[in-house]
Amino acid sequence: MADQAASAPGVAAAQVDGAAPASNLQENSYDVEVQLSDLQKDRENPLGSAATFQELGLSVPPPNEVLEGLTALKFLKPSKVQEKALPLMLADPPRNMIAQSQSGTGKTAAFVTTVLSRVDYSQASTPQALLLAPSRELARQIQGVITTIGQFIPNLGVSAAIPGSIARGGSVDKSIVVGTPGTVMDLIRRRQFDTSALRVLVIDEADNMLDQQGLGDQCARVKGMLPKNIQILLFSATFPEKVLKYATSFAPSANIIKLKVQELTVKGISQMYMDCPGEADKYEILCKLYGLMNIGSSIIFVKTRESATQIQQSMVRDGHKVSVLHGAYEGSERDALLDDFRTGKSKVLITTNVLARGIDVSTVSMVINYDIPMKGAGEATHDTETYLHRIGRTGRFGRVGVSITFISDKKSFTALHAIAKDLQIDLVALSPDDWDETEKQVQKVIKSSRAQANFVPSATSGGQE
Amino acid sequence: MxxxxxxxxxxxxxxxxxxxxxxxxxxxxxxxxxxxxxxxxxxxxxxxxxxxxxxxxxxxxxxxxxxxxxxxxxxxxxxxxxxxxxxxxxxERVRAEEERLRALKSKIVPKLPPEPAPAPTPTPAPAPPASSTSVSQLNGAGPLNSGTTIISASQQGSIAAGSKPSSLSISQQPPSNAPAVSINGTKVAEPAPTQPFQQGQHVTPTKPPPFGTPAATSSNFLSKALQPSAPTTTSQTPQPPADKYVIIHQNLKKLRASLVEQAKSLPLLKARMGDMRRELRKTLGQMVTEKGGNRKQVGAIQALLQESLNGSIPSQLVDPSQYVVDQRQPMEGALHNGAQLPSLFLYLLNIFAKSIINQFINECGAQPKAADPLGVIAAQIFSNKAYLWRGKSLVDILMAKYRVACPVLFGYRGNESTEQGRIRLGWKRDGTGWAPEQQHIEKMKGLAVGYAAIALRDFSKSPNTNPWPPSKYWASLARIVNTPPAEISNTQCVVLRGMIEIYEERFIQFYGSAAIAALHSALVEFPNKALTKTPGTAGLPVLAHILKRNIGLDL
Structure with missing residues (x-):
């Protein structure tokens, strides 16, 4: 370094500033191409992709508008599931599709893009595509995505078929319909919804929709009232084996995109648990968590409505703007609460399992399982799927997210242990004793899982191995 | 017939x-x-x-x-x-240019005199001391992209106008700075290599921007920097510390380490420091977009800073000049005029800056609207008279962090397919390789909109001075837009769009038709002239389209 400094003044500067050569001549010869393995890694990432949207066959009929809409939404390149599924879904003649991909990897955009490309906009008042979701929030969210991606399409119309949205005498007169199965079924029965020209049926959160007693029946009935040659697209982040079997008969001879168990969790989400001395300490510990890292918005999942209200009170005292959303609220009230959260008017959302699935608020950087998810009679067994969907509310589209699950007794500890075993993951333990230490640990975990995000294997057709 | x-x-x-x-x-x-x-x-x-x-x-x-x-x-x-x-x-265009020119002239005028003055002095002067040479290199490395950034520095430069004292005061600095940097330089490597490249590579292509004086200044500055074949002479001036930010960034790291050390022997500090830091972080995370919804948070942050200033918690006193780009003399009426401030106070300002940057990265890439309350609080805190040092803002603490996180805003550019290029663009490494593209893009989006949220604040009704006025925004925009077509990168396009979208109306409010010309240049000409088309270049015309549809602005 010393002799270099003597040789030329420019070198001295470079050395002062860092270990780099100074003259531009050297710089050129010194430039190293970004390693192929890095680019490759990008490709293996569920969000990385070699292709562009143009290459995925989107440049046929209406698509320029769709493409422009995707760009406006800042979708720069297709994600893995989009790259794989779009060409299959857009191919003619249309074929059914069952697609699984991790939470927050662009499933909604994939099927919305397909729907938008299948509709004939010259017949704007004839329903041509039907999308079903398990909750009104999710249906409205999908409706929002359709209008955003389709913002440049003239004559685009989307109807929401959710409770209270279509008057008794009215009829469904838009080309795309998004709804919950119950309402859609009623509308068809009352002849307010003409299904004769429908060509695409999308079922989001399909495992949940087909599996649950009520929803499953409704979906099957709705399907029975639709044209026989309709293209069926089933999407979810989870597809338990037995549901998948049913799904293949629901959507016969479908293309299938499936994940391996180890691929289920998004590696960008740091999963931790907090060892609370007792149930009563949880409140105070909860508030402390917000100082450990920079948090955009957060969602807290609780078991009962009562504890939701209690937590809300203590958090408001601590300066947080909090929304509480659970089944006790009426439809429009729920819409307003969720909108507040979406737009950043409130940054903490306390909710029950109502919102475990599908809701996409991109700023959510922390999910807290205040109560661990359980299922079955007497809440006896751990619920891995719900856990997965809950933590999937963060780490959307490659962002970094944190999930912290509270345990306070033997039962919750055992349940969490079982979930970790199901997913083949290790959870990081946090302790509320020394916050300086805990902070250090959290920062370390976030850093390392950011690095890990690189190594997520891809979604592969049919699943490998 | x-x-x-x-x-x-x-x-x-x-x-x-x-x-x-x-x-x-x-x-x-x-x-x-x-x-x-x-x-x-x-x-x-x-x-x-x-x-x-x-x-x-x-x-x-x-x-x-x-x-x-x-x-x-x-x-x-x-x-x-x-x-x-x-x-x-x-x-109109000419007028706009003139307007800009005039606006900037008023700022530039004080700047120019000191510059030529030192230049001639050292040349005839026999052999400047070795140490000063190396320092000057340090500064000289940046002049290129310095464009307008330097303007602020120039104002301060005028204080030190007496060229001799100024050069002296600099050469005093190096002992404290230069060695430090060389140590860190190798370690950090991040922003460092940029400078020489910038200088070597981009000198020729830098053209005066079609609008706005930043270019005029920079080209002026450039030609001066280039003509005297010995760059040493030019760099003698205190102006071009664009990269003093990198040094400040290093100094801040050392400050944090020092606080951790201090806490070991000062139990009172140890007891409070972590809580203050977490409180600050939590408070910034609580900011909401609703107007008037953040009063409690602003109060909490000010209470913390006040607590660190009033001496109730012991911490070493340190020289704040390590954390600002300019030389400062005591100023009449200033609250803090001494040569030192409590290190805990500077530490908290640093944590405040870091948290804001992190909040931009984590939150605003996904939700750009969340940047505004953060921009407001940043401007509010860094302009608050209680937190000025010698009558001027300590905003450089925030900007040092910005310079490292988003170099593109400060005129740095690079080729995304090379390792060095990525370093120059602020592309993070993680673990063994580069951060995934999606993550990088998202981060840049957040930082870009955050920058707009800080720089485009209206201080016309405030008794305080704007710590980072709109001219800085203009300068950053100009630096990106004036990139030679062959060197335009996707990152730059992403940043450009990020800093314009949802702030276009504010920008137009400040600059009128000049802003419209700038938007035309950024959203229409810039993507068109780019040699390599990327998703980022495609995004710019789409924004133009959206503006036309939403606010009827036909570029």
């Missing part, structure tokens, strides 16, 4: 002889008065008909001519109009 008259004649001429009419025409009585009168009347009628036809045709013709004339006239007028419009547009 020709078609009409013969018809009748022909019919008479060719009428068949077998018809009685012909005999009629050969009849005896053909010479009777009656027949003459008949013939006369017929001739008269024929004449009238022919004349009418002629007149009609003539009128038709005249009408057609008139039409053509009118059309021609209209076209001429239209063309004239177009020419006029063009002229107006040109004039």
């Amino acid at each position: 020709t078609g009409s008259s013969p018809v009748t004649r022909r019919s008479r001429q060719w009428s068949s002889p077998s018809r009685p009419r012909i005999s009629d025409f050969l009849a005896e009585n053909r010479h009777t008065e009656l027949s003459y009168q008949d013939a006369l009347a017929a001739a008269q009628a024929e004449h009238g008909r022919v004349r009418d036809a002629a007149i009609r045709v003539f009128k038709d013709h005249e009408l057609k001519e008139e039409c053509r004339r009118l059309q021609e006239q209209e076209a001429a007028i239209r063309q004239q109009q177009r020419r006029e419009e063009e002229r107006i547009r040109n004039e």
Whole structure:
């Protein structure tokens, strides 16, 4: 370094500033191409992709508008599931599709893009595509995505078929319909919804929709009232084996995109648990968590409505703007609460399992399982799927997210242990004793899982191995 | 005309002889008065008909001519109009440029004098001391992209206008700075290599931007920097510390380490420091977009800073000049005029800056609107008289962090397919490789909109001075837009769009038609001139499209 400094003044500067050569001549010869393995890694990432949207066959009929809409939404390149599924879904003649991909990897955009490309906009008042979701929030969210991606399409119309949205005498007169199965079924029965020209049926959160007693029946009935040659697209982040079997008969001879168990969790989400001395300490510990890292918005999942209200009170005292959303609220009230959260008017959302699935608020950087998810009679067994969907509310589209699950007794500890075993993951333990230490640990975990995000294997057709 | 008259004649001429009419025409009585009168009347009628036809045709013709004339006239007028419009547009553009020029001139004027002054001095001066040379290199490395950033520095530069003292004061600094940097330089490597490259590579292509003076200044500055073949002389000036930010960034790291050390021996500090840091972080995370919804948070942050200043928690006193780009002398009426401030206070400002940057990265890439309250609080805290040092803002603490996180805003550029290029663009490494593209892009989006949220604040009704005025925004925009076509990177396009979207109206409020010209340049010309088309370049015209649709702004 010393002799270099003597040789030329420019070198001295470079050395002062860092270990780099100074003259531009050297710089050129010194430039190293970004390693192929890095680019490759990008490709293996569920969000990385070699292709562009143009290459995925989107440049046929209406698509320029769709493409422009995707760009406006800042979708720069297709994600893995989009790259794989779009060409299959857009191919003619249309074929059914069952697609699984991790939470927050662009499933909604994939099927919305397909729907938008299948509709004939010259017949704007004839329903041509039907999308079903398990909750009104999710249906409205999908409706929002359709209008955003389709913002440049003239004559685009989307109807929401959710409770209270279509008057008794009215009829469904838009080309795309998004709804919950119950309402859609009623509308068809009352002849307010003409299904004769429908060509695409999308079922989001399909495992949940087909599996649950009520929803499953409704979906099957709705399907029975639709044209026989309709293209069926089933999407979810989870597809338990037995549901998948049913799904293949629901959507016969479908293309299938499936994940391996180890691929289920998004590696960008740091999963931790907090060892609370007792149930009563949880409140105070909860508030402390917000100082450990920079948090955009957060969602807290609780078991009962009562504890939701209690937590809300203590958090408001601590300066947080909090929304509480659970089944006790009426439809429009729920819409307003969720909108507040979406737009950043409130940054903490306390909710029950109502919102475990599908809701996409991109700023959510922390999910807290205040109560661990359980299922079955007497809440006896751990619920891995719900856990997965809950933590999937963060780490959307490659962002970094944190999930912290509270345990306070033997039962919750055992349940969490079982979930970790199901997913083949290790959870990081946090302790509320020394916050300086805990902070250090959290920062370390976030850093390392950011690095890990690189190594997520891809979604592969049919699943490998 | 020709078609009409013969018809009748022909019919008479060719009428068949077998018809009685012909005999009629050969009849005896053909010479009777009656027949003459008949013939006369017929001739008269024929004449009238022919004349009418002629007149009609003539009128038709005249009408057609008139039409053509009118059309021609209209076209001429239209063309004239177009020419006029063009002229107006040109004039507007020129005016806008002049406006900018004038606005900036007022700022630049103090800057120029110190510059030429030192330049001649050292040249004749025999052998400047070795240490000062290396320092000057340090500064000299940045001048290129320095463009306007330096303006602020220049203001301060004017204080040190007496060239000798200024150069002296710098050479005093190096002992504290230079070695430190060389140590860290190798370690950090991140922003460092940028400078020499910038200097070497981009000198020639840097063109004055079509609008705005930043370019004028920079080109001015450049030519000066280039002509004297010994760069040493030019860099002697205190101005170009664009990369002093990197040094400040290093110094801040050391400050944090020092606080951790101090806490080991000061139990009171240890007890409070972590809580204060977490409180600050939590508070910034609580900021909401609703107007007036953050009062409690602002109060909490100010209470923390106040606590660190009032001495109730012990911490070493340190020299704040390590954390600002300029040289400062005590200023009348300033609250803190001493040579030192409690290190805990500077530490908290640093944590505040870090948290804001992290919040931009984590939150605003996904939700750009969340940047605004953060920009407000940043401007509020860094302009607050209670937190100024020697009458001026400590905003450089925030900008040092910005310079490292988003170099593109400070004029750095690089090729994304090379390792060095990525380093220059602030692309993070994680673990063994580079961060995924999606993550990098998202981060840049958040930082870009955050920058707009900080820089585009209206201080016209505030008694305080804007710590990072809109001219900084303009300068950053200009630095990106003036990138030579071959070197335009996707990152730059992403940043450009990020800093414009949702702040376009504010930008126009500040700069009027000049802003519109700048937007045209950024959203229409810039993506068009880029040699490599990327998703980022495609995003810019789409924003133009959206602006046209939403606010009727036709670029």
